[in-house]
Amino acid sequence: MSELACVACGNACRPIDRFCSQCGERDPLRLHGEDATPGRHGDRTARWSVPLPDQPPETMLAAGARFAGRYRIERLLGEGGMGRVYIAQDGIIDERLALKVLSLRYSRDEALLEQFQRELKLARRVRQRNVVRTYDLGRAGDACYVSMEYVDAENLWALLARRGALSESEALRILRQLLEGLRAVHALGILHRELKAGNVLVNADRVAFITDLGLATPARLVPRIQGSTPVFMAPEQFLGMAASEATDLYACGVLLQLMLTGRPPFPWSGYVPLRHAHLYTAPQPIPDAAATAPTRQLVAELLRKDPGSRPLPASLVLGRVNAIMAIDSLTVRTQDPIALVVEEDAPARALCAEALSRSGLHVLEAGDTRSAVALAFANPVSVVIVSGTVRGSLAFDPESDPVLSSLDPSLPGLESLAFCRILGADDRLRDVPVLVTAAEGDSALREALALVGAAGVVTAPYGAEEIARAVAAARSAARLEGGAGRAEA
Secondary structure (H helix, E strand, O other), X not given: OOOOXXXXXXXXXXXXXXXXXXXXXXXXXXXXXXXXXXXXXXXXXXXXXXXXXXXXXXXXXXXXXXXXXXXXXXXXXXXXOOEEEEEEEEOOOOEEEEEEEEOHHHHOOHHHHHHHHHHHXXXXXXXXXXXXXXXXXXXXXXXXXXXEEOOOOEEHHHHHHHHOOOOHHHXXXXXXXXXXXXXXXXXXXXXXXXXXXXXXXXXXXXXXXXXXXXOOOOHHHOOHHHHOOOOOOOHHHHOOOOOOHHHHHHHHHHHHHHHHHOOOOOOOOOHHHHHHHHHHOOOXXXXXXXXXXXXXXXXXXXXXOOHHHOOOOHHHHHHHHHHHHOOOOOOOOOOOOEEXXXXXXXXXXXXXXXXXXXXXXXXXXXXXXXXXXXXXXXXXXXXXEEEOOOOOOOOOOHHHOOXXXXXXXXXXXXXXXXXXXXXXXXXXXXXXXXXXXXXXXXXXXXXXXXXXXXXXXXXXXXXXXXXXXXXXXXXXXHHHHHHHHHHHO
16 A cells, blocks of 8 residues: 555645644545545544655665765655655765755756745845754755755644644744744745745744745646645735735734644635635634633734735734733733833833823833833733833834834834834724824924824923823823724724
């Protein structure tokens, strides 16, 4: 009997597998071809024998064999629809590597190989710990291979099959690392385009890695069900539209829901049902017990059908994840409306806090923007005052944001502007008025604040009365705008 393989991607599967460990296809060994032979395993319908995609001769890649005159093969690491991955020792640089040896049908496709060569030239520029380094595309006889950094880890499908659904904190930690990797990838103008559970590796220390960067296969060159993994494809990919950063972030939404529940947001099988679901159907709800409201909200936003409405860029989503992870310890219990003051200078922060307390607000204080984002996500804030000179670590690259990148990089207050952008990207915080304290005459900053949606500027020098009046006016305007919006709706 030939080996058993997934009908969608060609990955080797066991008769007991409900999902393919590489692509997530449900019932991956169902009837496929006229030569299939039925059987049974327990009370489950048996799977069917399907040949794996054509592979180079086994003698070329047997343990101990020297491949391409340079690599000594140690063992087979895994296999998927594009080929097999081996651990090998590089005889030239004396380093352990992973070799992805492409199936012959891909190795003989010159158009595909040209694309891979172009993509891999870009992928080699990425230097980030959560992205598996790609080295080169080579040929040995009829077989082509890609040499990559070796990571001792299992893919996310395998982890979930072994562990089941992850806790919210575990899932967010993995997602945070993936976003760190994507931030570096996108900063170089590179897209992954095929981010999926089979391309996410997690080691024993829970360090996550993105792999197969530069190896996304265009659907026009292979059967459409094998061009990408439908479970993780964004709606625009099903429509044949160009991929974007939003496409990779949609896949992050699928991955997050998969980690939280053990199931993808559209748990159907087959290209056609999945295409319809991704294009037209709401994702399966995430149980309240699996994740808190901010995490469920983030998944919903990442899975929006329109790529233009998803939160962007990766660094902004990363800032939100960092904030969500800090929520539990930062939530306050009060019946009063909450104000947030973000100011490095302790006397100035105390002045603002005093003015707001007198106005009947419960005041939260932060000395940097990263702490401030966490507090804003953890609490139902009504108004925010942020210093135009505040600093912090937002994990936010201004150059990756279309609004901030249009500004002069020497402009003071970029950190506070980035802070405004992060709040404005969240549906719950978008309408919270943000006031920025700034020096008199800083017209450039004022113009920039209007671009990022700040409610206004409090000009120094100011006292408690000026702060109280500005906050009252901003809150009143926000209520009027909210009421108008509700009336129109």
